Amino acid sequence: MKKFLLLLSVSIVLSSCGSIESYNEAVTKMHPVEDLREDVDKVYTQLQRLHPRLYQFTPKETLDFKFDSLKTAITSPMTSRTFHKELAKVTKFVGQGHMSLSPPSTKFTRKERKARLKKKFEVSNLDFEYLDKKLIIRNARGKDSVLINAEVLEVNGQNPLDLMKKYKKTIASDGYNTTFHDRAAGYRFLGYYIQDNGRFDSITFKFRNADSTFVKKYKRVPKVEKKTETDSSKADSLKQIKPVKLTKAEKKAKKLERKKRFKDYKKYGYNYSTKLYNRNLSFVGKDSTTALIKIRGFGRGKYKDFYEETFAKLDSLGTKDLVIDLRNNFGGRLNEIRWFYSYLTDKNFTLINKSEANSRIPILKALMSNSTSVVTKFFAGLASPYLIPNNLLRSSKKDGQLYFKFKAAKEREANPLNFKGNIYVLINGNSFSASSILSTQLQGSNRATFVGEETGGAYNGTVAGYYKVYELPNTKIKARIGLMHIDSKFKTSPDGYGIKPDVEIMPTYQDRLNNIDPELEWALNDIEKKK
Numbered sequence: 001m002k003k004f005l006l007l008l009s010v011s012i013v014l015s016s017c018g019s020i021e022s023y024n025e026a027v028t029k030m031h032p033v034e035d036l037r038e039d040v041d042k043v044y045t046q047l048q049r050l051h052p053r054l055y056q057f058t059p060k061e062t063l064d065f066k067f068d069s070l071k072t073a074i075t076s077p078m079t080s081r082t083f084h085k086e087l088a089k090v091t092k093f094v095g096q097g098h099m100s101l102s103p104p105s106t107k108f109t110r111k112e113r114k115a116r117l118k119k120k121f122e123v124s125n126l127d128f129e130y131l132d133k134k135l136i137i138r139n140a141r142g143k144d145s146v147l148i149n150a151e152v153l154e155v156n157g158q159n160p161l162d163l164m165k166k167y168k169k170t171i172a173s174d175g176y177n178t179t180f181h182d183r184a185a186g187y188r189f190l191g192y193y194i195q196d197n198g199r200f201d202s203i204t205f206k207f208r209n210a211d212s213t214f215v216k217k218y219k220r221v222p223k224v225e226k227k228t229e230t231d232s233s234k235a236d237s238l239k240q241i242k243p244v245k246l247t248k249a250e251k252k253a254k255k256l257e258r259k260k261r262f263k264d265y266k267k268y269g270y271n272y273s274t275k276l277y278n279r280n281l282s283f284v285g286k287d288s289t290t291a292l293i294k295i296r297g298f299g300r301g302k303y304k305d306f307y308e309e310t311f312a313k314l315d316s317l318g319t320k321d322l323v324i325d326l327r328n329n330f331g332g333r334l335n336e337i338r339w340f341y342s343y344l345t346d347k348n349f350t351l352i353n354k355s356e357a358n359s360r361i362p363i364l365k366a367l368m369s370n371s372t373s374v375v376t377k378f379f380a381g382l383a384s385p386y387l388i389p390n391n392l393l394r395s396s397k398k399d400g401q402l403y404f405k406f407k408a409a410k411e412r413e414a415n416p417l418n419f420k421g422n423i424y425v426l427i428n429g430n431s432f433s434a435s436s437i438l439s440t441q442l443q444g445s446n447r448a449t450f451v452g453e454e455t456g457g458a459y460n461g462t463v464a465g466y467y468k469v470y471e472l473p474n475t476k477i478k479a480r481i482g483l484m485h486i487d488s489k490f491k492t493s494p495d496g497y498g499i500k501p502d503v504e505i506m507p508t509y510q511d512r513l514n515n516i517d518p519e520l521e522w523a524l525n526d527i528e529k530k531k
Contacts, residue, residue, distance in 0.1 A: 020107045027104040027476050030077035035474035037071045040087065043101075043479050046470045047094065050365070052356040052485045053463050057095030057175055057496055066090045080104050080475040081198060087477065088170035095496065096482060097174045097432060097456060098464040103195055104476040116220075123190065123203055123218035124273070128152070130186025132509040135160040137207075141275060147209060149512050154206035155193070167192040173456045174436075175496025179429030180456025187328060187430055267309070269301030279306045281313070284323070285524050292520075294325040295340075298332025298434045304339060311343045311417040320421040321527045323520065327426050327452060331433025331464075334408040334486070341441055342415040344423065344448075350411045351441060354403040355465055355484035360395040362404060362466050362483040363387055371471040371478055404484055406465070422530070423448040424523040427501060431455040433464060437488060439499040444490025449526070452505055452519045455498035461487025 173180035269278030436457025465484030
């Protein structure tokens with residue numbers, strides 16, 4: 001039996017190594033023309049089968065022509081990464097920001113993965129923003145905090161403006177708006193740089209900070225520095241010092257402190273990478289009586305506790321004015337924005353309509369994609385006796401169109417603690433997906449004043465919900481395809497644009513240097529005027 005288990009383990013390891021080698025060869029080699037053209041057909045076929053609004057923004061004849069033109073233009077072999085750039089320039093015309101393509105990366109062996117886990121990449125301390133045709137550091141952690149608002153002049157010798165122009169050619173927003181392009185390209189700069197170049201272990205920036213210009217190189221470094229002999233001798237001497245024993249009361253206090261901290265992490269949605277909370281409540285303005293709720297995303301933590309605590313506090317304080325900051329909020333859970341909105345209205349409401357779909361079993365389709373693991377498919381198969389009836393019960397057909405019903409499509413009552421004062425909402429091009437759906441509901445019901453720039457997410461809905469991630473057979477590029485069209489009862493014309501602000505304000509680089517938030521300042525000044 002032991003010999004059998006040993007042979008089995010060895011065979012699994014060898015099989016794994018073999019599959020990694022063959023996969024890495026497939027994603028780095030030059031693919032023949034016929035394979036590339038086949039992948040173009042494959043992704044378009046998947047879109048035609050699954051996407052419920054494929055021709056909403058680009059007519060079928062035009063989209064057919066673009067895919068055919070790409071096939072005709074492919075006359076020589078390409079790598080997966082090069083092909084990804086060309087294919088993305090075409091799929092962006094679907095006009096749905098949730099539809100995305102991801103180029104494949106080489107895989108690591110188990111030993112290589114363990115070695116990489118022991119290192120951290122210093123560049124992850126930097127967050128970027130594109131403003132006034134400048135790539136700048138919008139936030140930084142650790143020693144790099146001195147670089148906040150520094151301008152990036154070069155990235156590995158390349159002009160960042162040239163890189164931004166290249167990346168924007170492959171970025172799709174919802175519909176025709178362009179605010180998402182600049183915002184997303186800056187905010188996700190490193191992600192697009194990796195898509196363009198592949199994984200890297202070092203990167204060099206040329207910065208301009210205040211009046212100085214300098215070059216800085218970032219590398220992967222060990223997470224824990226190796227101990228020197230001096231360090232070890234110090235450690236040996238410290239061993240002789242007995243640790244101070246805590247009393248029972250002190251132990252209990254520490255335990256309660258840890259428990260509270262962990263509870264707060266869940267309630268406010270703590271992000272361990274950025275060291276920031278997803279949800280914050282603060283009080284701002286001249287007399288600190290205006291409430292400011294900053295939501296960085298609707299996808300982390302136990303949101304119900306936060307909103308219950310927040311609106312109970314606003315009610316007890318008799319707060320009259322509320323600013324909701326949805327800038328750079330890429331979205332998240334429908335259930336969270338439905339819960340949030342119940343505190344912002346005093347009427348019964350239905351957040352979204354039933355969602356258009358091309359399948360009666362969309363959840364199972366998403367789980368059974370060719371990109372999901374064998375383990376996922378196995379458990380999805382086991383769960384299918386529940387999933388299939390559940391999907392069928394939530395699906396219906398009307399006038400030849402299939403619909404899928406989310407919880408957010410059910411009528412809900414306003415929360416008893418609903419806020420009755422004035423509401424201002426701060427938005428920008430990165431206000432996307434769920435944050436745009438919430439904004440549509442607030443603007444459509446005339447519940448808030450919007451300040452900032454047009455959202456990247458469309459007013460009239462978006463194709464998202466559940467996704468099928470399809471891997472192209474030859475180049476291994478992954479296509480993420482939304483399976484439902486999610487929209488509110490409120491509509492605007494013309495179609496294909498985001499929520500437009502009542503007061504348009506575009507921040508400048510000088511605002512960042514002067515530590516000025518012009519959108520928030522306008523809202524606070526308007527509140528003072530009305531007082």
